[in-house]
Amino acid sequence: MLNNLAERILRSEKSAVARGISLVENESRQAGELLKLLYKNTGKAYLIGITGPPGAGKSTITNSLTKLLREKGFKVGIICVDPTSPFTGGALLGDRIRMQEIGNDKDVFIRSMATRGSLGGLSKKAKEASEILDASGKDFVIMETVGVGQSELDIAQTADTTIVVLVPESGDAVQTMKAGLMEIGDIFVINKADREGSDTLGVALRTMLHLKMTKQSDRQVPVIKTVASKNKGIDELLDLIMMHKKYLEANGKLILKRKENLLKQINELVNNRLENKFWTSEKKSTLSSKLDEISSREVTPYDFVDELFRNVN
Amino acid sequence: MLNNLAERILRSEKSAVARGISLVENESRQAGELLKLLYKNTGKAYLIGITGPPGAGKSTITNSLTKLLREKGFKVGIICVDPTSPFTGGALLGDRIRMQEIGNDKDVFIRSMATRGSLGGLSKKAKEASEILDASGKDFVIMETVGVGQSELDIAQTADTTIVVLVPESGDAVQTMKAGLMEIGDIFVINKADREGSDTLGVALRTMLHLKMTKQSDRQVPVIKTVASKNKGIDELLDLIMMHKKYLEANGKLILKRKENLLKQINELVNNRLENKFWTSEKKSTLSSKLDEISSREVTPYDFVDELFRNVN
Numbered sequence: 281m282l283n284n285l286a287e288r289i290l291r292s293e294k295s296a297v298a299r300g301i302s303l304v305e306n307e308s309r310q311a312g313e314l315l316k317l318l319y320k321n322t323g324k325a326y327l328i329g330i331t332g333p334p335g336a337g338k339s340t341i342t343n344s345l346t347k348l349l350r351e352k353g354f355k356v357g358i359i360c361v362d363p364t365s366p367f368t369g370g371a372l373l374g375d376r377i378r379m380q381e382i383g384n385d386k387d388v389f390i391r392s393m394a395t396r397g398s399l400g401g402l403s404k405k406a407k408e409a410s411e412i413l414d415a416s417g418k419d420f421v422i423m424e425t426v427g428v429g430q431s432e433l434d435i436a437q438t439a440d441t442t443i444v445v446l447v448p449e450s451g452d453a454v455q456t457m458k459a460g461l462m463e464i465g466d467i468f469v470i471n472k473a474d475r476e477g478s479d480t481l482g483v484a485l486r487t488m489l490h491l492k493m494t495k496q497s498d499r500q501v502p503v504i505k506t507v508a509s510k511n512k513g514i515d516e517l518l519d520l521i522m523m524h525k526k527y528l529e530a531n532g533k534l535i536l537k538r539k540e541n542l543l544k545q546i547n548e549l550v551n552n553r554l555e556n557k558f559w560t561s562e563k564k565s566t567l568s569s570k571l572d573e574i575s576s577r578e579v580t581p582y583d584f585v586d587e588l589f590r591n592v593n
Numbered sequence: 594m595l596n597n598l599a600e601r602i603l604r605s606e607k608s609a610v611a612r613g614i615s616l617v618e619n620e621s622r623q624a625g626e627l628l629k630l631l632y633k634n635t636g637k638a639y640l641i642g643i644t645g646p647p648g649a650g651k652s653t654i655t656n657s658l659t660k661l662l663r664e665k666g667f668k669v670g671i672i673c674v675d676p677t678s679p680f681t682g683g684a685l686l687g688d689r690i691r692m693q694e695i696g697n698d699k700d701v702f703i704r705s706m707a708t709r710g711s712l713g714g715l716s717k718k719a720k721e722a723s724e725i726l727d728a729s730g731k732d733f734v735i736m737e738t739v740g741v742g743q744s745e746l747d748i749a750q751t752a753d754t755t756i757v758v759l760v761p762e763s764g765d766a767v768q769t770m771k772a773g774l775m776e777i778g779d780i781f782v783i784n785k786a787d788r789e790g791s792d793t794l795g796v797a798l799r800t801m802l803h804l805k806m807t808k809q810s811d812r813q814v815p816v817i818k819t820v821a822s823k824n825k826g827i828d829e830l831l832d833l834i835m836m837h838k839k840y841l842e843a844n845g846k847l848i849l850k851r852k853e854n855l856l857k858q859i860n861e862l863v864n865n866r867l868e869n870k871f872w873t874s875e876k877k878s879t880l881s882s883k884l885d886e887i888s889s890r891e892v893t894p895y896d897f898v899d900e901l902f903r904n905v906n
Binding site for chain 1: 635863864868884894897
């Protein structure tokens, strides 16, 4: 049954890929087995992370970039990680319609992963979904993440090339720096560059990236302008991605980067399993029966956790 | 020694409070013991979370709000959670200078907690720091978080009242929704409201919040305009905070909310401890010796993790 699913994923059947990602998303027991079967067929896709503040036009860039990759004959998988609110229920209609257009292509697979409910393990799940797309023969997997928080940054960082998308209105560059985006970008895009302020932002970004370079890297991080809605600058963006790919491959950095990501992945697998193993139904009921006492400060949460651990083993 | 430190914290000595938070921040063994000693003296401070996208003016609002709380005779603790980049090294100079002014007041305590290096447990640490400030007799503890990612949202949500700060340029309200901010705000602030677009944003926010209310709440979430740099609207903001406080206290919701936060806190304490316990030096060295095989896809990370767990107990 799982062998059959794995084979169908390797043959790139859309319904099988969708099923595989659902297993991952639902943290099904079968997911681990499926990933084991597929693992030796992974590592071929090149992972592109796209992140940046809300409203920067990441979806539009993903869309234009995908079209261009398709024109060049590459197969593309897309994972949109979306901290969607429960009451709006999913991706925005506009994005969805835009995406549907490319999604009809048999060599493009798009999947949204929302943070609905439990957030734990989202970057684990996104990584595992990318492995399924990788095994299904996609040449490029794009991970698009909304927001500039740590979980989104974590996901973007599992990519081989991380693109940070900003807009002239993203606030002064200093604020961008504060949000931790400066560290993770391999390529910076100033989108909606036909708006006022794009030159100022460009100069500020370059200055800061130059400072960074002299400190810790042998590669100048490029900054380019795009107007993704008009398809402007997308060719140049793809050229920069390809240059970064070559740079990583030429000096063994790609292997190193992927090893670091592997370490993170193993850590998350371990944490996930530890947590599931620890919270037996017995411990859960101890917690609910003691919560009032902790809440009224008769028992401290620190002593309570000590107690939980005394009963382990 | 720790008893002495605890007593000095209860007497609100700044140097002791600083030392206590450092223990928490460095995950010292003594931190847990200190928090146990202080726990029965906590639960008195009212926690205010302030979050929103970079550049929205959160620091300025924190600053103005603190001054106003001081005028009314309240003691204030401030924790700024700042995903600062390693190469810029800390808070922005402007923020720092502004903050220094209020920080000289003996009844104000300000502490920045950066996400430098390991990010795990940041919300655990921030929560523990707020307990120390609480025990030291602060009437209000403000937790200011930069960014709109999940870790920042988690921190903001440990507060009793969560304030989401936006600016007219925050992008259309739809994008805000996408960033998951709509769920967590008890009060929405449109700061820099003298700029163009604040009315449009206000209407859009109110419409969405109204939708939300009809679905799941008995309270209309207020939206107000401020110009924090000119101290405009800060009185109204404090009134809204006090109204929300009364609302929570009147119908038992505060106790319920704090119980939920307690559950999260216990979860984080457990995860932290599980992780530290699991990664013995033996397991760490197994990992480094096997990493190459996993990286070259001879062994899958899933089988490797299975193996690690077989050796547990």
